[in-house]
Amino acid sequence: MTDFNWMIGGEAGFGIMTTGVVFSKIATRLGYHIFDYVEYPSLIRGGHNAYEIHVSDVEVGHLKPTIDVLVCLNKETFDKHALRLTKDSVVVYDETEFKIEGDYKKVSIPFKKIVADLKGQAVMKNTIALGASMAVVGAPLDELLKIIEEQFARKGETVVSFNKEFAKTGFDFVTKNSPQVNKWLIKKDKIDPKLVLTGNEAFSLGAVISDCRLYSAYPMTPSSSVLTVLASWQAKNNMIVRHAEDEISVINTALGASFAGARAAVGTSGGGFALMVETVSLAGITETPLVVFLSQRPGPATGMPTWTEQGDLLFTVHSGHGEFPKIVLSPGTAEEMIELTGKAFNLADVYQLPVIVMSDMFLSEGHKSVSKKFVDNFIANYKVNRGKLLEKITNDKSQMTNQDKNSNFKSKNFLRYKLAEDGISERLIPGVPGYFFQANSYEHIEDGHTTEEAQPRIDQVNKRAKKWLTYLQQDFKLPEFYGDKDAQLVFVSWGSNKGAIIEAQRQLAEKGTKTGFWHFTHLYPMDREKVKTLFKKGSRYVLIENNSWGQFGKLLAAETGITLEEKILKFDGRTITAEEIVKKI
Amino acid sequence: MSNIQDFSGYNPTWCPGCGDWGIGLAIKQAFVQLGYDPSMVGVVFGIGCSGNMNDFLNAYAIHSLHGRALPNAIGIKLANHKLPVIAIVGDGDCYGEGGNHFLHACRGNHDLTVIVHDNGVYGLTTGQVAPTATKGFKSKSTPAGIIEIPINPLSLAITSGATFVAQSFAGDANNTIALIKAAIAHKGFSLVNILQPCVTFNKVNTYQYYLQRTYKLALDYNKNDLKTAVEKSLEINAEKFPLGVIYQTERPTFTDKLSQLNDMTLLERERFLDFEKLMKDFI
Numbered sequence: 004m005t006d007f008n009w010m011i012g013g014e015a016g017f018g019i020m021t022t023g024v025v026f027s028k029i030a031t032r033l034g035y036h037i038f039d040y041v042e043y044p045s046l047i048r049g050g051h052n053a054y055e056i057h058v059s060d061v062e063v064g065h066l067k068p069t070i071d072v073l074v075c076l077n078k079e080t081f082d083k084h085a086l087r088l089t090k091d092s093v094v095v096y097d098e099t100e101f102k103i104e105g106d107y108k109k110v111s112i113p114f115k116k117i118v119a120d121l122k123g124q125a126v127m128k129n130t131i132a133l134g135a136s137m138a139v140v141g142a143p144l145d146e147l148l149k150i151i152e153e154q155f156a157r158k159g160e161t162v163v164s165f166n167k168e169f170a171k172t173g174f175d176f177v178t179k180n181s182p183q184v185n186k187w188l189i190k191k192d193k194i195d196p197k198l199v200l201t202g203n204e205a206f207s208l209g210a211v212i213s214d215c216r217l218y219s220a221y222p223m224t225p226s227s228s229v230l231t232v233l234a235s236w237q238a239k240n241n242m243i244v245r246h247a248e249d250e251i252s253v254i255n256t257a258l259g260a261s262f263a264g265a266r267a268a269v270g271t272s273g274g275g276f277a278l279m280v281e282t283v284s285l286a287g288i289t290e291t292p293l294v295v296f297l298s299q300r301p302g303p304a305t306g307m308p309t310w311t312e313q314g315d316l317l318f319t320v321h322s323g324h325g326e327f328p329k330i331v332l333s334p335g336t337a338e339e340m341i342e343l344t345g346k347a348f349n350l351a352d353v354y355q356l357p358v359i360v361m362s363d364m365f366l367s368e369g370h371k372s373v374s375k376k377f378v379d380n381f382i383a384n385y386k387v388n389r390g391k392l393l394e395k396i397t398n399d400k401s402q403m404t405n406q407d408k409n410s411n412f413k414s415k416n417f418l419r420y421k422l423a424e425d426g427i428s429e430r431l432i433p434g435v436p437g438y439f440f441q442a443n444s445y446e447h448i449e450d451g452h453t454t455e456e457a458q459p460r461i462d463q464v465n466k467r468a469k470k471w472l473t474y475l476q477q478d479f480k481l482p483e484f485y486g487d488k489d490a491q492l493v494f495v496s497w498g499s500n501k502g503a504i505i506e507a508q509r510q511l512a513e514k515g516t517k518t519g520f521w522h523f524t525h526l527y528p529m530d531r532e533k534v535k536t537l538f539k540k541g542s543r544y545v546l547i548e549n550n551s552w553g554q555f556g557k558l559l560a561a562e563t564g565i566t567l568e569e570k571i572l573k574f575d576g577r578t579i580t581a582e583e584i585v586k587k588i
Numbered sequence: 589m590s591n592i593q594d595f596s597g598y599n600p601t602w603c604p605g606c607g608d609w610g611i612g613l614a615i616k617q618a619f620v621q622l623g624y625d626p627s628m629v630g631v632v633f634g635i636g637c638s639g640n641m642n643d644f645l646n647a648y649a650i651h652s653l654h655g656r657a658l659p660n661a662i663g664i665k666l667a668n669h670k671l672p673v674i675a676i677v678g679d680g681d682c683y684g685e686g687g688n689h690f691l692h693a694c695r696g697n698h699d700l701t702v703i704v705h706d707n708g709v710y711g712l713t714t715g716q717v718a719p720t721a722t723k724g725f726k727s728k729s730t731p732a733g734i735i736e737i738p739i740n741p742l743s744l745a746i747t748s749g750a751t752f753v754a755q756s757f758a759g760d761a762n763n764t765i766a767l768i769k770a771a772i773a774h775k776g777f778s779l780v781n782i783l784q785p786c787v788t789f790n791k792v793n794t795y796q797y798y799l800q801r802t803y804k805l806a807l808d809y810n811k812n813d814l815k816t817a818v819e820k821s822l823e824i825n826a827e828k829f830p831l832g833v834i835y836q837t838e839r840p841t842f843t844d845k846l847s848q849l850n851d852m853t854l855l856e857r858e859r860f861l862d863f864e865k866l867m868k869d870f871i
Contacts (some may be wrong), residue, residue, distance in 0.1 A: 031871075032871070200870055208863070212863060216855075237848060237868055239860075239865055240609070241857060242848070245666065248688055251688075252658075252869060253659075255656045255660050255689075256659045256660075256666070258660055258663060259663020259665075260666050261663070263664040263667035263668045263671070263855065264668070266667075267667075267855050281653060281656075285656075378867065387859065413594055414626040414646060415629050416624055416646070432855070433630055433648035433668070434648065434670075434671055436627050437627055439626040439627050440649075441649035441650065442649070442650045443642065443651045453643050453651070476613065564642075
């Protein structure tokens, strides 16, 4: 059975991230599943980058506690990660540059000399390392050469062959000088094609599938790659991607485009979202659909920009001044990100409100192999539902105000905020001849005009609140359950902790402990009565969160009255691991 | 043909004598003269006495937040660049709270017409200083007189990349109508800064004040020369207010430069379906 952790580390700015993705792609092309994550500091040069990949025969969503292959492009990589090595671990390094102590399977490769002999640049150590790694894990070199061809095709045959030379030299050196240690990455007979996706890429793909036509953002880790991925696709799919002057402009651009009839989204992290919340409120009262992608990192303020945390949940559910409905969703994996992104755009249109899709650094920047069949099925079954959006008026009479009836005006005031049983009024695309309306940030009457009268205020507040009730009846989804139905011990969590918890369940089951796990994705609002029925007296519930307050626990208590006393909380900027959970149980 | 009545919503609640009356009428008149009806224009209102025009002017409109009208207007334009988009804002709204958006909208040459009500005070919050207030202006928020020098909207717009920069006076209806029409007709970012007395809260910058200190640009004034325009705009610093088109130049607009919009608007195009093209990057 193949199940190993491969890690490459080196100085920031020397291609570690690109190298990691190449390894993940090779593993999936050979028929394996991967889950990877990269740790890096908030600077461009000089810090330490470490990219680790969990490769397995079966689907995985977590990292392993031990490192099976550690490729050290510098001494720091070894020093920082030696604690996770075992005597069976393979350590790839250059003994002419530094020595290492300890009982490991050492594979020394003269990176420096090879680069000098072949007249390459320092960054090409990565290519040598990839070639060497292929040999160490028993993968065919051809797969690496093929990727090099694809990567450098545009630069011509000379560049392709030049790079291949480095890969081959690394591969041959290991084959010749070290006995082949493992046969982990033998090409499988049957290969289910997979995409290697980060959470951010999954959101980007989901947004395009959802027919999002405008994405606006200001760069902020860990959400920035949504901006750059979507920007790079514009020429292909004709989406407009605007990098605006600040997050306030970002969200107001999206609101303007959405008012005009285009599906629009924004993306940011906590600090940027803090600047946006004024307009989350504007979307609330003007009932303008908006999708917000919020990828969390540890705060407060600048916090730890390149690390992970789930510290913005309560801020998000309470974002925006005043009382208005919003929906908060939180996927746990790349697959769920695609599904919930698609759903978010439909919910925003159907309920005419802001929908926030929450991620975090761990989900946003870690890759997971996702079955292409899964994505193809999602695409085939996805229907763009724009709700009560009208492109023309068919029932003219329903749109007559008293003022219109008594006048011979050529244009009629469309009743944008007409009271409705389900709380949802019809929405008209601006520009339809013969009509006009305003989306008003002030409290308003049915035709959009400002009001300060008591009754219309009450009517509109109630109308907006009804949208939540309709949502709870039609689209709210209870958490997914994993594990044994009759287990006494039940985990409760949300978001990216999912992979580690499922692995912890597997480890506990091996020890004979049955567990259950409620994973919430539809975080806010919640159906109080339905959620309450999930929690049984006498069971042991353990809340697991990547923050220090147990924010989901507080939200669950506020929304349903259920309090969870036992908690496993982690807030050091690192994700929770299965081993930590098992240890604490 | 539409008429003024078609654009008239509720009766305005502005103070008697307020410059907003003149500006409001000039905007409607300009729309009528351009052959528009209320379904043919997109308007974004800011917050303030000027923004309160939302209920008095019929159009497809957003009554936005204080300072945020410009990014809303940019969003509308990106989604439907065939729709004329006008932002009706105040001086505190556009140059204060929304100052950053103003700078960057100029840089982008977004095809918007921005009509600023410049009266030097925050009327709707009962008369605190605006960024355009004359130095030393005493108000409720600056009882000892404002320390900052006023913003110069014209030079700010010209040097930030606006391609049409005009100034008018609310007391001069004909000139205001003409300038608004020219601004809408101009392709690119157009600013019409309209000097306007606040009869209730500004006892310094009165009708008399402006009548004495405004003048129309000479017929041979060269509005296409950047250096001349910057010099002209700096006259404001000495409380001398030129009226007319201070600067006009041609530069492709933001949407002109988006190849996505070559054939049709963002709204008009078909849904993109070639997902294989995007997915191959991940295999």
